Amino acid sequence: MGPDVHDAVTTVRGSHRRTVANLRRLVEEGVRTRVGVIAVKGDADAGERTRQFLLGLGVDGSVRTSEVREFGRGQDLLGQRASLSGLCGHCWNGNLAVAPDGKVVPCVMSRDWAVGDVLDQTLDEILHGDELAQIRREIHDTLWSKASEETCPQSGQPDISCPCEPLVCTQSCDPLETR
Numbered sequence: 248m249g250p251d252v253h254d255a256v257t258t259v260r261g262s263h264r265r266t267v268a269n270l271r272r273l274v275e276e277g278v279r280t281r282v283g284v285i286a287v288k289g290d291a292d293a294g295e296r297t298r299q300f301l302l303g304l305g306v307d308g309s310v311r312t313s314e315v316r317e318f319g320r321g322q323d324l325l326g327q328r329a330s331l332s333g334l335c336g337h338c339w340n341g342n343l344a345v346a347p348d349g350k351v352v353p354c355v356m357s358r359d360w361a362v363g364d365v366l367d368q369t370l371d372e373i374l375h376g377d378e379l380a381q382i383r384r385e386i387h388d389t390l391w392s393k394a395s396e397e398t399c400p401q402s403g404q405p406d407i408s409c410p411c412e413p414l415v416c417t418q419s420c421d422p423l424e425t426r
Contacts, residue, residue: 267304274305284312287324318356329359336390343374353382 273280282301286294294312301310317327338354349366351373352358360382363373
């Protein structure tokens with residue numbers, strides 16, 4: 248990592264600075280971390296510099312980069328609405344995220360598909376509710392039912408390391424991974 252990357256990071260304010268400080272604390276405490284870097288303007292070089300910076304901080308889990316997807320602020324950047332097809336495909340099975348406002352979603356990337364609200368329902372009601380069952384079916388069918396033995400549903404490319412079965416696929420929420 249060159250000095251320009253370090254200098255740029257030390258002068259950034261706000262949430263980025265807090266995020267870096269918290270990552271440092273996690274690393275110091277020996278907590279295994281996993282980081283996703285989004286190449287906002289398709290700048291693969293900036294994504295790689297950021298990845299190297301994070302590895303230099305001591306992040307010992309995966310550090311992956313991907314293109315902007317149509318979720319959250321990405322919808323505005325891309326001029327697209329959120330789509331189930333942009334998900335990785337793993338949030339259909341065994342995951343849930345609770346947002347600060349109490350909304351429950353299949354994963355942090357699927358905030359457009361709330362399945363309940365812990366302020367109005369018990370977690371048990373949400374877990375066994377029709378809304379969660381339906382969205383899990385839709386996610387599974389959208390991403391996995393079209394997969395072939397030769398094509399990974401996350402990348403659309405041949406991928407012999409991924410069996411394209413959601414229960415055994417080791418891919419993370421990063422359909423456009425670059426290495």
